[in-house]
Amino acid sequence: MSDLKPINFTRGIPAIESFPADDVIDAALAALKAHGRTILQYGAAIGFAPLVEWLAQWQGVKTNQVLTSNGSLQLVEFLCWHLVKPGTIVFTEAPTYDRTLVLLRRHRAQVIGIPLQADGPDIGALEAELKKHTPLFFYVIPDFQNPAGATCSAEKRRQIAALAEKHNFLLLEDAPYRQLRYRGREEPRLLDLAPARTLHMSSFSKLIGPGPRIGFMFGDPALISKIAEVAGDTYISPNFLAQGVAYEWCRRGLLEPQIENLKALYTPRLDACLAALRKYVPDAKATRPDGGFFVSITLPDGVQTTAVRTAAAKRNLNLADGLAFFPNGGGERFLRLPYCALTTAEIDEGIRRLADTIKEL
Amino acid sequence: MSDLKPINFTRGIPAIESFPADDVIDAALAALKAHGRTILQYGAAIGFAPLVEWLAQWQGVKTNQVLTSNGSLQLVEFLCWHLVKPGTIVFTEAPTYDRTLVLLRRHRAQVIGIPLQADGPDIGALEAELKKHTPLFFYVIPDFQNPAGATCSAEKRRQIAALAEKHNFLLLEDAPYRQLRYRGREEPRLLDLAPARTLHMSSFSKLIGPGPRIGFMFGDPALISKIAEVAGDTYISPNFLAQGVAYEWCRRGLLEPQIENLKALYTPRLDACLAALRKYVPDAKATRPDGGFFVSITLPDGVQTTAVRTAAAKRNLNLADGLAFFPNGGGERFLRLPYCALTTAEIDEGIRRLADTIKEL
Structure with missing residues (x-):
């Protein structure tokens, strides 16, 4: 195993630093x-x-x-x-x-x-x-x-x-x-x-x-x-x-300011994710969300999520399989990237590792 | 409807005064x-x-x-x-x-x-x-x-x-x-x-x-x-x-003392329930529990819980039907008496009303 710091693009969980x-x-x-x-x-x-x-x-x-x-x-x-x-x-x-x-x-x-x-x-x-x-x-x-x-x-x-x-x-x-x-x-x-x-x-x-x-x-x-x-x-x-x-x-009226805090915390993370995808994985088709927890990509032709996932684990990059999201099959090249619980530096580093993994396959 | 204070022998709920x-x-x-x-x-x-x-x-x-x-x-x-x-x-x-x-x-x-x-x-x-x-x-x-x-x-x-x-x-x-x-x-x-x-x-x-x-x-x-x-x-x-x-x-070690408090609160309520049953409804067969939340009785021959329940409601005594507790039928004369959330005075009064209801049927 790598001694790189693990980066998890697995579950859609909120950032613990966001909890009031x-x-x-x-x-x-x-x-x-x-x-x-x-x-x-x-x-x-x-x-x-x-x-x-x-x-x-x-x-x-x-x-x-x-x-x-x-x-x-x-x-x-x-x-x-x-x-x-x-x-x-x-x-x-x-x-x-x-x-x-x-x-x-x-x-x-x-x-x-x-x-x-x-x-x-x-x-x-x-x-x-x-x-x-x-x-x-x-x-x-x-x-x-x-x-x-x-x-x-x-x-x-x-x-x-x-x-x-x-x-x-x-x-x-x-x-x-x-x-x-x-x-x-x-x-x-x-x-x-x-x-x-x-x-x-x-x-x-x-x-x-x-x-x-x-x-x-x-x-x-x-x-x-x-x-x-x-x-x-x-x-x-x-x-x-x-x-x-x-x-x-x-x-106490705390929900509206909390939503503003969350937007301030998560917007740079979304931006970091989209920027890193453009920079490191330009040939993967990515969604361009305006909010929420997830960016998703379709991996380049011939690249399967399952294979990427296995190879990425060696770089301590943890990914989720795409297949479970599809009710009737498909999703072999689908990859969900939940970015909210990661810092912008982790997001950049994680997507760099993803690109390196794809190149080596 | 009666203007008597309602007494509920319905659900097995704890006494609110017991909450720590x-x-x-x-x-x-x-x-x-x-x-x-x-x-x-x-x-x-x-x-x-x-x-x-x-x-x-x-x-x-x-x-x-x-x-x-x-x-x-x-x-x-x-x-x-x-x-x-x-x-x-x-x-x-x-x-x-x-x-x-x-x-x-x-x-x-x-x-x-x-x-x-x-x-x-x-x-x-x-x-x-x-x-x-x-x-x-x-x-x-x-x-x-x-x-x-x-x-x-x-x-x-x-x-x-x-x-x-x-x-x-x-x-x-x-x-x-x-x-x-x-x-x-x-x-x-x-x-x-x-x-x-x-x-x-x-x-x-x-x-x-x-x-x-x-x-x-x-x-x-x-x-x-x-x-x-x-x-x-x-x-x-x-x-x-x-x-x-x-x-x-x-x-913090609060469970054991809380259990002692609950026993001190509920024991007189169980005793009041058993005493009132002996006093007011001596011909109903009652269980004699050593703990818990419930006494139950089998009503005297020919007296049905459903009829008692309807008649008791007129005295603001609320009872639960017995039938739902029996998986394969029966229970027509069964009556559950959850006593823990009632004071000893309410228990005595409730069972007196129960006895009066039965007498009038």
């Missing part, structure tokens, strides 16, 4: 003093009421449209328990978030991937699949997509909303990176374009930190209430202690 | 100062390492035998995802914890109830069922059973362990009330009698409070590791913020 630990201490104190008996007790499956109300106000939905959970991933699981049967057809982008695919497969959904382009899902391919099947839902990550980094254009969002209406399917909009736009203009949420048929998911994992495991979903009150029933049957109530702390933190 | 809120504040401060970057980040699916080590030492198991989760109920769900297929046979006590039945049914297990007696499951009935089927596991709540209040004798525990060995099935031992013994001698854990085939579950919900949602399971390292994989696929990691707080609280 001191403010969380103050919020924890306040939460336990003001709400101790509530947040140490069992509670409603939808979550700690003051946090539910705060989230509703923040995101412009009604309180009965909100369901919180221990992280947002599990909300996909609850939706599956409520509606997915073996063989149920679900569309996702291809590539898409690998952990969602694991849950969909666990419930034996038939997953059909719609190719993702630089400006969102390929609408022609989506229309062609809709001639063959109607999915229960289309799982879309419109903002700074995981794993690709692509953002869906406003025009494509309108087309997707119209197709959902026409063919009568749900939209599962996963938007944990939406607040982290480093440049450019915010696009409308699918929730705004198709409010009756969108379940919009997000989380505090990329804003406060993942440790408190606070995810949330907004949608039609009747559907939210059914999903909440599954949640209650699974774990009685979510983590009220953590939700009380998050509520006190939000109530 | 001030000590939890100190623990939260210490946890965020010492471990802020770890407990605000993603972590291992098994849980926050210092808590895992503390639990292992406390309960005399190895670290690789421990899996924590957001409450213990979800551990049943993870076990089901790992091993239960539609039609898989599972034995439970009858009656048993209704929420476990919901999860078993969700996974389409075939649940067979073994009648529960005052000293544990009916071993003759268990042996008779074992001649017909071998279950994947037998779900047992040996200590101060939910909902009955019964405790399994040492002799029956040995018989159950021997039958598990002979017929090759697992024991899922759910023991959240075990630490709350108000009198009498502790019986051995199934985990001690059949260590290779027992998954022992417990939680801090009845000791610190349910709000932090900290459950845990001890068992064979290979099996624990498989269940942890399901957990990770479901929510990445459990709530590290809450686990960090619980760890700091435990590390």
